[in-house]
Amino acid sequence: MSIKVIKPTAAFASLLPTEYLELVADGPYASPKTINDLGTFKEIIAEHPHCAGCGVALGVRLTVASLPAPADTLIVGTAGCSFFGLAQAALNYSCSAFGNQNAVASGLKRMLKIRYPDTDKDVVVLVGDGGIADIGLDLTLHSWFRREKIATIMVDNEVYGNTGGQESGMTQEGQVLNMAPKGKNFAKIPVFELARVSGCVYGARVTVASPKKIGRVVRKAILLAREVGPTYVQIYTPCPTNFKFPPQQTINIAKKAEEGYYSFQEFISDDAQAYWEKNFASSTM
Amino acid sequence: MSITPYRVLVGPEGYLPPAAASRGILLPEKGEALIEGAIVPEEEAMQAIATKLLSAKNPFFFPGPQLLWDWKEGVALKAQAVKKLADLAGARVIPMPDYRPKYPMINPAVEINPNHPNLTIWHNKIDVCVFIGVHCHYANMALKIIRGGTSCYTIALCGEAGHEDAMISLCCMGMPELARLTEIIQSMKGEQAA
Numbered sequence: 247m248s249i250k251v252i253k254p255t256a257a258f259a260s261l262l263p264t265e266y267l268e269l270v271a272d273g274p275y276a277s278p279k280t281i282n283d284l285g286t287f288k289e290i291i292a293e294h295p296h297c298a299g300c301g302v303a304l305g306v307r308l309t310v311a312s313l314p315a316p317a318d319t320l321i322v323g324t325a326g327c328s329f330f331g332l333a334q335a336a337l338n339y340s341c342s343a344f345g346n347q348n349a350v351a352s353g354l355k356r357m358l359k360i361r362y363p364d365t366d367k368d369v370v371v372l373v374g375d376g377g378i379a380d381i382g383l384d385l386t387l388h389s390w391f392r393r394e395k396i397a398t399i400m401v402d403n404e405v406y407g408n409t410g411g412q413e414s415g416m417t418q419e420g421q422v423l424n425m426a427p428k429g430k431n432f433a434k435i436p437v438f439e440l441a442r443v444s445g446c447v448y449g450a451r452v453t454v455a456s457p458k459k460i461g462r463v464v465r466k467a468i469l470l471a472r473e474v475g476p477t478y479v480q481i482y483t484p485c486p487t488n489f490k491f492p493p494q495q496t497i498n499i500a501k502k503a504e505e506g507y508y509s510f511q512e513f514i515s516d517d518a519q520a521y522w523e524k525n526f527a528s529s530t531m
Numbered sequence: 532m533s534i535t536p537y538r539v540l541v542g543p544e545g546y547l548p549p550a551a552a553s554r555g556i557l558l559p560e561k562g563e564a565l566i567e568g569a570i571v572p573e574e575e576a577m578q579a580i581a582t583k584l585l586s587a588k589n590p591f592f593f594p595g596p597q598l599l600w601d602w603k604e605g606v607a608l609k610a611q612a613v614k615k616l617a618d619l620a621g622a623r624v625i626p627m628p629d630y631r632p633k634y635p636m637i638n639p640a641v642e643i644n645p646n647h648p649n650l651t652i653w654h655n656k657i658d659v660c661v662f663i664g665v666h667c668h669y670a671n672m673a674l675k676i677i678r679g680g681t682s683c684y685t686i687a688l689c690g691e692a693g694h695e696d697a698m699i700s701l702c703c704m705g706m707p708e709l710a711r712l713t714e715i716i717q718s719m720k721g722e723q724a725a
Contacts, residue, residue: 253601255610258594258626263641266628295634333631 252336265291273336274316281461283316284311291334296327297407299493301500302482304454305401306331309372309481312464313337319368319468320358320407322351324382326374327407327485345382347371348389351396361417368468371398375416376406379435381414386437390444390476398446398478399464399472400437403485411488416483420506438511441478447518448474453482453509455500459510482508539568539698541684548679550671551695558693558702565693565700573708576699579622580661580686581716583699585723587659587684590622593643595665597627597690599626605706612709613663620716622661625651630669645673649680662697663688671696688712 250269261359262270272288279287288308296303307327313319316337323332325344331362332339338482342350351371371378371386378386378400386398404421411424415435422429441449448470450463460481467477484499486492491499504510514522537554547613552558558566564576584590598610617624627643637644639654645665652660660683662670667689674685674696687694688709701708 254599255601255607257610257614258599258624261624261626262599262628263626263638330634333633339631505535 253487257308261388265293269336274310274313274382275336278314279316280465281308281311281457282427284457289336290331291336294334297329297485297493299484299486299496299497300327301454302327302401302403302407303331304496305460305481305483306335306372308454308457308460309399309401309464310335310337312461313368313370314465314468315366315368319370320354322347322354322369322371322373324373324377326376327403328372328374328377328401330408332372335357345377345380346385347373347377347382348394348396348398349385351398351504352389352392352394355396356393365413366472368472369396370468370471371396373400374407374414375400375402377405378417379437383437384461387440387444390441390446390478393445393475395473396476397464397467397469398441398476399467400478400480401483402480403483403488405485405488407485407488437517438478438480441480446476446478446513447515448477449479449511449513451508452481453500453504453508453510454484455497456510463512466522466526470514470518470522474515474521537568539565539678539696541682541698542678543680543682544678546679548675550675556695558695559700561703564702565695565697567698568695568715573701576701577708577712577715578719580699580701580712581688581719583684584620584622584661585719587622589655589657590620590659590661591655591657592617592622592624592661592663593627593648593665594624594663595627595670596629597666598664599628608707608721609706610664612706616709616713616716617661619713619720622659623655625655627665630666643673645669645676648673648677650685652677652681657683659684659686661686662694663689664690667691669695670694683723 268288320338323329323341324347351369355369403414404417413426413430417430419433420429438451452459467479469475484496539551559570562573563570564573601607625643630645632646639651643651685697687697687700688704690703690704693700
């Protein structure tokens, strides 16, 4: 992976579709970007196919803007709403079979370490709640048990959004959905707590109502995953389409959740804390 | 029992055409090429490509990511040579910048995607197309979809082992081979003009 892979050849540059040229000219590669720079660069093509007010689209956008080294980052995704936005982002992106993302990411991380021993290559899993908590839970947990140096980020909309609204393991108990007319009959899977006891050295739970917190925790998770061990960030990304609230209410819904059951939480292991203090204590993010 | 050899002909062959390899079509060796499933000398295939391109109503080149992005030394020169070849053949160019599936859909007037190449073929009424610089596994998939659903004649100029699913396929396509094909088209055009 090199900055060269996103430079068009002169012979065909004028024929590239506009959005590619914009991503090349104004993408996140040229200089480090943060959440504060959002709006001044192009991190995702404008015509992504997410629904109006989609929390996942916002979660993807905020995560992409928080990467410490986008040109040296490989995002691994899987099926689901998150895929729609990620496939349109100006990033190295690999889509795995549904649920396989943490296994694929483990292999890629090891391969990149061999291929580029002197360069930090960040492998970041960015998928929805179905991919992590249901279909890929075993592979996710095992990557944490093995202490793979990858960051796992869940954009949690608490539903299988693009298939009509089936309950996921992350749906709250009692929640009625299009395809769960009687309401879900068991509690939200405690993936955040599982991360803590399964080997993650850092974890954070946050919502899209707090962009700066997302910027801080995503960066921290990726930098710690580089050297210390697996990390996990869980972002609440409300879904207006399936939870049937007006699209302009997404942030308010997330804010309300943050005041209640989706409060901000963070954990860090002793070795990760020591590493962080030694290397990034003066960091402003 | 005699078996009629499978031929890779212009479609539409129908939904889910077989991979030509599964019907016994073999890849050419260096110096050879494929015309509609039969192995022929490379020179013969180049002549056939020139004839197809120059007699086409609406020929297009589809350069892939390996030519569109300046990712390693030599690519820019190759891209220049391919552009020159397309211009000489009177073909237009539609790029395949990457392989990401695009939703709700691509704009078929300005790009082609390996997941639904038929949209670009239909929209632009393309009767002959040339794949070059497309990674082999995506080229194979797109060539099969085109053969399945359109009447477009497909040509693959492959830098590796070639493509059974194209109607004409060269292999080991480097700068000397590009130069030779350009020369053949140039001379055939000259003959036509005369």
